[in-house]
Amino acid sequence: MSTYPKIMRTASRLGLGAAVALLLAGGAGAQEKFPSKPIEVVTHAGVGGGTDLTARMMMVQAPAALGAEFVVANKTGGSGSASLGYANSRPKDGYTIMLITQTHLLTLLQGKAGAVQPGDLIGLARATEDPQVLMVGAKSPYKTAQDFIEASKTKPMKYGTTQLGSVDHLAVAGFATKAGLAKPVVVPFRGGGDIVVNLVGGNLDAALLNYAEAESQIKAGEVRPLLVFAPTKMDSLPQTPTATEIGIPAVYSTTRGFAVLKGTPEDRIKVLEDGLIKAMQGKLFQDYLKSSGQSGGSVVGRAAWQAQIDEFFSTGKEALASLGITK
Amino acid sequence: MDAFIAGMAILTDPYMVGIILAGTVVGVVVGALPGLSGSTTAALLLPITITMTPVAGIAFLGAIYCAANFGGSITAILINTPGDPSASATAYDGYPMARNGEAGRALGISTIASAIGGIFSVFVLIVAAPLLAKAAYSFGPPEYFALAIFGLSMLAAVGASAGIRNLIMGAFGVLLATVGLDLMTGVERFTFGVAELSEGLELVPVLTGLFAISELLVQAGRLQIVPERMGLTAMRLPSMADYRKCAKAIGLSSVLGTFIGILPALGATTAALISYNETKRWSKYKDEFGKGSIEGVAGPEAANNAAVGGSMVPTLALGIPGSATTAIILAGLIVQGVRPGPHLFNEQPTLLYAVFASMLAANLIYIVLGLFGAKLFARITLIPDAILWPGVLIFAIIGAYGPNQSLVDVWVMLGFGVIGYVMRRYGFSPAPLVMGLVLGKLVEETLKQSLLIFDQNWLLFFTRPIVLTLFVVTMLGLCAPWLARAIRGGAKSARPPADAR
Structure with missing residues (x-):
């Protein structure tokens, strides 16, 4: 009525x-x-x-x-x-x-x-x-999530993110806190595409991206996915462990x-x-x-x-x- | 190679050929119309391309871009009014030729020279763009910073007006680039609480305002003058003697035009003006210039079409527009969901080769249009202003509103129309403002990104070879006038009188 x-x-x-x-x-x-x-x-x-x-x-x-x-x-x-x-x-x-x-x-x-x-x-x-995935460039010395986390405890890593206060920025900060890492350096970019290029080019240490944003580079072996921030493994990345599996209770997604x-x-x-x-x-x-x-x-x-x-x-x-x- | 064949195969698709034909006809028509340039039209028609497939949309815009640079020469030769700013140098000798009763010969050489320049540059594009894209992974923020600085250093030469005025406009453009959310701090600058401005000033409304609306205001202040038109009895293909005389001019200008096109910021207008000077300098018949030299038509026409392919190189390979029109094509690609840059070459090579194929086709189509239809196109100037300009206004408003469905963008467009009108009244060219707007944002963001990457140590810029090379080239460019004077020992510059368009 x-x-x-x-x-x-x-x-x-x-x-x-x-x-x-x-x-x-x-x-x-x-x-x-x-x-x-x-x-x-x-x-x-x-x-x-x-x-x-x-x-x-x-x-x-x-x-x-x-x-x-x-x-x-x-x-x-x-x-x-x-x-x-x-x-x-x-x-x-x-x-x-x-x-x-x-x-x-x-x-x-x-x-x-x-x-x-x-x-x-x-x-x-x-x-x-869309789960966030921790990725590094192929030339990065870190082959596994454990390598990366170990090194990050003393070395502040440079992450590419979209804007300040964006979802991936919050995720980077949350991940660093939960895993006990040194405070990360955040380099803002206009979009995921720019971040991928700079991962491959070695200007950034790491980034939290969606799978689709780096799909072709992952398939070409130019970008290495290390860790998936999802409750369960992703069908598209069956080899990549989830954060929960290695003992970090962190779930982030777009x-x-x-x-x-x-x-x-x-x-x-x-x-x-x-x-x-x-x-x-x-x-x-x-x-x-x-x-x-x-x-x-x-x-x-x-x-x-x-x-x-x-x-x-x-x-x-x-x-x-x-x-x-x-x- | 498969992608190459697949891309070229679009030329067997009647729909695609129709789109390219339509783009070419539109391009020649607006090119011939004084006031409506290729870049304005590309901006006005951008919303229409959204309804097309990405390949068709970009092929359409590319064909307009190619053909408008040729179309401008028709009115430059016949009524001494360049239909497109890039044809301003063509009028220096094209109109005197027409007065001497050689309008057909002038249009003939203009058609052939344009096509040779255009096709040459497309081949350079096909070879150079993938090479540049391969190097793109070595292009991080520091390299883009150096490239943008290089582009800004060119600003003085961008427009047709005097250097100092161009610099003032360029600086104004850089200032406008600060509007919106600052990427690094998340702080809003100069948005005055208008949410739509937080993404910064949209390029398309700014361009439409500066070019189309300001022209409309200029036209509104004029009486309808029917310009004196030179008679055109028949189109004449250039004779063997003409070819022999112009071969050097066309060859030199094609290379020069392509190279100038590749440089960020500089487009067809600059290419044509510089080529006119160079053609004259290297000609055996210097005293003919200004009085109806056929070389003086061939040179700038080859160069302005060569600049088209050239300016597509950085646009497609790096996502940095090589000119005002490619800035719109870039916006068109983004609207279509296609992200220009190195990925394009890995992920969608077919799309790229289709773009190349359509540009080649456009260059061939306007030869036919030029040779058989020039007489018809020359009549376009008879369209009454009372019909033409209201139509432009409607398209401009739709074009500004369309992409973001935002009335703010319409106000931005109208505002920049008034700004553009005032600028032009006082002899300022809008082109450097546009490049300042595009490059200003890039300079600021890449500098801050670079410093974060370098842990705030700016000396690390000099450890990157590409950055170093670009800095050196920038310095050489800035010092070029003095260097040239020193070498030539004060020889008189061959610069033609500046046109304030």
């Missing part, structure tokens, strides 16, 4: 006076069919980036699962704050969903997202869970998932969750996951995804503070 004024507002804004009349004539008991118009997916990534690609891969099979068209809105800028601000400016009626990454969560934690607060996010479904903002009706959240999961269980999305070295288990529903978001908020706050990024 409480959704009525909202529907009317949206409808009149679109100039659909006739639709409103029809709806009223249908009687107060009639539920509007959801979804009945295109759903907008807001991402902070530019067209062609990894996150944008994830959104578009999901969209291929989503129309069949949800019975609605999807469009992507790329709102770049402010490490996700532009996309959060845009989503907040739209009606909370389920027709605007966000594809978020840890970047959004970190932006929220730093209070840089305007009116949107960390508690406003409602997870729908997780899309990708995570992407869908979310809406608080205020979206509960029944619509359920429809979206079911539809998104169904779409992402489809062959096309699963093939996409496989080709980037991820497991099909990346796709999980609302409960597990929300728990992960909450967990990240609680650990991320401390991590940012320890890096001196937030007070």
